[in-house]
Amino acid sequence: MRMLMLGGSGFVGRATVAEGVRRGWTVAVFNRGRHGAPPDGVRHLTGDRTTADGLAALADGEWDVVVDTWDGAPRDALAGARMLAGRVGHYVYVSSGSVYAPPVPAGVTEDDAVVDADPAAADGDYPTLKRGSERAVQEVFGDRSLLARAGLILGPGEDIGRLPWWLTRVARGGDVLAPGPADLPVQYVDVRDLAVFLLDAGAAGLAGPVNVVDRPGHTTMGGLLAAAVTATGADASLRWVAPERLRDAGVSPWSELPVWLPPGHEYRWMQQIDVSRAYAAGFTGRPVSDTVTDTWEWLRRVGEVPARAGRPAREPVGLDPTREAALLAEFGTGDPAR
Incomplete structure (x- = not known):
């Protein structure tokens, strides 16, 4: 080809x-x-x-x-x-x-x-x-x-820094503010699985619009962050906090806590996309543990998230450490939120 x-x-x-x-x-x-x-x-x-x-x-x-x-x-x-x-x-x-x-x-x-x-x-x-x-x-x-x-694209080479932020934060260890509920479904696509689908579908002549992302609930916030703890080997403790408490504290989903879109959020649909057409055409997604581990290995190799090719400088991603520490102190032991 x-x-x-x-x-x-x-x-x-x-x-x-x-x-x-x-x-x-x-x-x-x-x-x-x-x-x-x-x-x-x-x-x-x-x-x-x-x-x-x-x-x-x-x-x-x-x-x-x-x-x-x-x-x-x-x-x-x-x-x-x-x-x-x-x-x-x-x-x-x-x-x-x-x-x-x-x-x-x-x-x-x-x-x-x-x-x-x-x-x-x-x-x-x-x-x-x-x-x-x-x-x-x-x-x-x-x-x-x-x-x-x-949909949301994660994996090695990510130039926005959503998953890399979580990995870097977990790697620092200690108490990590984890946005609940822990069983909140997360929907994304590994960039390598996206690439496979693009070429398979292109070669097969697939036409028209297709939503290309893993099924809703491919993993959860708990599954994603647990995979980050395992991948980094960090001595980190996930402190789960209910979404209502985070909302009342003015914490911004997606930007301050990447990937997280709580129930009732206006963009929650981004992790509830129908993907029947893609799966019928042969799309498959790898386990979350592979995406997280491979992204961590890549991040350790390159040292930092690269600049976005041909685009303006990205906005900062993730909670400032000082703000996170203050929130952890405010929330006390945190909620299991499971």
């Missing part, structure tokens, strides 16, 4: 390129070349789709599968798709569950309403950028395009 990766220097892109190489496919990447060289044996096509002549490197060549992670202006996705029209077998666009129109129902399916977006737009917020790019790709490739709507 001949694969073209549009991007390839960020989290999902690197994992997808690595999977293509592992399969023995002929792989090329198209990007600006500002974030390191691709793996040995991967052809590098240099360009910037946001500039006037930035697609020149794509003027020649044919590929069986193209994978695109673009989250910029839809008009640039449209230009790239038009450049490749007639020379690509199947176009796989890595989109997001963020394209669903609020209020998003629990158990959201691919047939639920999406935000209104223009495929020729020059700007917008994240949901409209992703949805506009979906429309751009479909406008050109039609039923030869897959819209892979990913």
Whole structure:
């Protein structure tokens, strides 16, 4: 198989390129070349789709599968798709569950309403950028395009730092503020499982929108944090605190306590996504222990969470240590919350 990766220097892109190489496919990447060289044996096509002549490197060549992670202006996705029209077998666009129109129902399916977006737009917020790019790709490739709507993505190489924050915090040991309930279902996708699905589905010609994430309850907050304790080998004690107490203390889900979306939160649907279509198409997810252990091994090797390729500096993730200590003192022994 001949694969073209549009991007390839960020989290999902690197994992997808690595999977293509592992399969023995002929792989090329198209990007600006500002974030390191691709793996040995991967052809590098240099360009910037946001500039006037930035697609020149794509003027020649044919590929069986193209994978695109673009989250910029839809008009640039449209230009790239038009450049490749007639020379690509199947176009796989890595989109997001963020394209669903609020209020998003629990158990959201691919047939639920999406935000209104223009495929020729020059700007917008994240949901409209992703949805506009979906429309751009479909406008050109039609039923030869897959819209892979990913959920929360974790695993080695994560450049936001959600799971790395938990691992780093647990590794410090001592009492760890753990947001309850411990049996709260958590839904995510390991980046390597996402990459496998993208290439399998692309090669098979799967078309249309597909929610790509593990089943709801693939693990729980308790399972995730217990795996972090095991992976790090730390002398850490999880101090479970009920969500109501955290809410009353002004603790922010997702940002201050990554991954955690408590019952009743407006974005709780993000961990209750229907994935029947993906599993029917062959998606499988590895155990949480593998994701957590492999992420810890990667984090120890690289030393810190890398900068996000081609994107603004990320906002800080996780509780400040001083604030966590104050909260632990306030909550006393904590609640089992099980």
